[in-house]
Amino acid sequence: MRTLYHYPLCPFSRKVRVVLAEKKLEFIEQIERFWERRDEFLELSPGGDLPVLVEEGGTVLGDANAICEYLDEVHREPPLLPPEPEARAETRRLVGWFDRKFHDEVTRNLVDEKVTKRLTTLKGAPDSRLIRAGFANIHQHLEYIAWLAERRPWLAGPHYSLADVAAAAQISCIDYIGDVPWDRHPGAKDWYARVKSRPSFRVLLSDQLPGVPPPKHYSDLDF
């Protein structure tokens, strides 16, 4: 059986968990306290980064993007990248947008500062300047999601894709700590409600981090 090393509030781990669920692939969950930098884990992940997927034969796969592409190549149904090169490029552009821009401008500022720092006790006190930046930045990103979702059934085109997975992975972490201003962004909320209702998303909605319970609406499909 394959094993996924992950952490509940790591958005990149969440991407892989959703892709595994979309592909209906079973896996053993190994919650990794990455900040402890266990020797056995560092042997799998030289930078100590999550997620890591160890396949049944022992193949070690790192980097969420590489893992998602691998799973989509090896387990084709349902496809999470479209067949046309231009459409694949647009999907990957959005994956990069959410993995990098959304993460660095929003998720890191809110989730890492408010929760991860406290749980891991590694990087010092929360930085209120960064938290304010995260709250300021989230609006334009939710507007961009609404803008895309107005023009296309899903973020990258007619089909649910890795772009939706990447966006929802980031947003679900922020929703877990109750910081998504849904009432001001009905377009993004409508898209997220559709993502949330997919069976693959249940794996995330049942997360319970010790000492950090999610708000009631987190797992509510009709939020």
Place this chain on the structure above:
Amino acid sequence: MRTLYHYPLCPFSRKVRVVLAEKKLEFIEQIERFWERRDEFLELSPGGDLPVLVEEGGTVLGDANAICEYLDEVHREPPLLPPEPEARAETRRLVGWFDRKFHDEVTRNLVDEKVTKRLTTLKGAPDSRLIRAGFANIHQHLEYIAWLAERRPWLAGPHYSLADVAAAAQISCIDYIGDVPWDRHPGAKDWYARVKSRPSFRVLLSDQLPGVPPPKHYSDLDF
């Protein structure tokens, strides 16, 4: 003719320039002063990010990773990703390592702080704490390159790949400002000499940024 919007010291632009050269694809170079946020450019790139590739038919492609994957899919020779899914995953893992980890720990701290901030006059004074962190971090990354290159002909395996392109794109920016401690890292230097001698790398070695001349060894194949 396709047009590439890029900036000489942007490592992500450099990746695409090398891939275009590897595939022997002609393109018009448009050097974009991204910090000026021209309206016409923002229409192509909603986040104002480089690079952007506009194909002859008008298709607009953003995000360096998405563009490189697209070019490798549409123009197959020479392939820059191996055919086997596991080997592709390892290549993409390393692309992510250099695009994200190397960039954030080294390139950003050195190139952005020492040069880009000054040229763009947008983000304030250079932060000496970040510059010191960049100089401290570069050693472990060059050691990792040497470690990989000792075990494999190229960074991701038997063939030159997007992993080599990603690593060399970052390092070439730092080498342009003369900050790679080559004398302490002969293994990484040997690998970089092999990258540098490829015809596709000439496009980078002829760069001349106004007011910021590269050191003499920058374009020297026998450095």
